[in-house]
Amino acid sequence: MNTVDLETRLRTGHPQELRLWLRLLTLTQLIERDLRTHLREQFDTTLARFDLMAQLERVPEGLRMSDLSRRMMVTGGNVTSLTDQLVAEKLVERVAVPEDRRARRVRLTPEGRKHFSAMAIMHEDWIVESFGILDPSEMNTLHDILGKVKHRLLERSTLEIP
Amino acid sequence: MNTVDLETRLRTGHPQELRLWLRLLTLTQLIERDLRTHLREQFDTTLARFDLMAQLERVPEGLRMSDLSRRMMVTGGNVTSLTDQLVAEKLVERVAVPEDRRARRVRLTPEGRKHFSAMAIMHEDWIVESFGILDPSEMNTLHDILGKVKHRLLERSTLEIP
DNA sequence: TATTGTTATACTCTATAACTATA
């Protein structure tokens, strides 16, 4: 790909925040595209399905549809659709919730867990490779500063909900 | 490929790069969703159309379809489609390129320029608001560190093109 | 009545590939 990109149009006169945002957006798009390609070519899956499985990975008993929806920040209908696909692939299963007969929990099958582990290792490698130019202190700094922005945005949207 | 056994790898916890990536992705998604909502509600447009107009803003004579494609990092068919929409709204226009009768240049119409200015002001405000919690030196640091990663990724993908 | 999850639908964004008209 060429080095001309979204940022090119910016010269002077734009606030620092805007330059920062465009850099953030460009970088995220670059990495995300890479990940999608890798996931499709090597595991015939998508980022959304991978993310759903990642949510389930450390919760052996599974998560409710509503939990998945909240954690993945997408609406319920989408979680149903993604779950249907993964059920068809026998990678996750829906189980009843005794306390609430409306709800269902979704959890990885043994096969799904195994499959996810293989994907996760590759995924980590791709990510490590992407950020490989940074030293640990730079990564820490980045993580912390991004955290400040993220937490403020989350606070704000929570306040707007009522 | 990786021959480290699955369990060993999983027990060591997630690398710093992965935590960093998830934070970057979440934050970008939060801001992007916000922007899309604002652009739809207040200007009845999309981020892709906004981006296309932003590319044209500082190039009064316009850009070729191929330039737009490269700068926006999307394939040509998409640029044609986005341009069609903006032409229908009378915000951009296609003009002939005398030196090459296959090519066309796309440029903002006077109306498009005026409309874009209004959007750009609001857009900047939303972005400034999003990053408002950071002080200038933090923004600088962020910008620089992100730049290192971005430029490395771009170099890498450029090398892969031939 | 409110909530959990499902179904149905529609739109945006994107890639791929076949096509045309020039070069």
Next chain:
DNA sequence: TATAGTTATAGAGTATAACAATA
């Protein structure tokens, strides 16, 4: 032959709204 742009199509991702079952 190669390039610029278009057309057609498909799939991912998402939101909205109406709905059924249960609380």
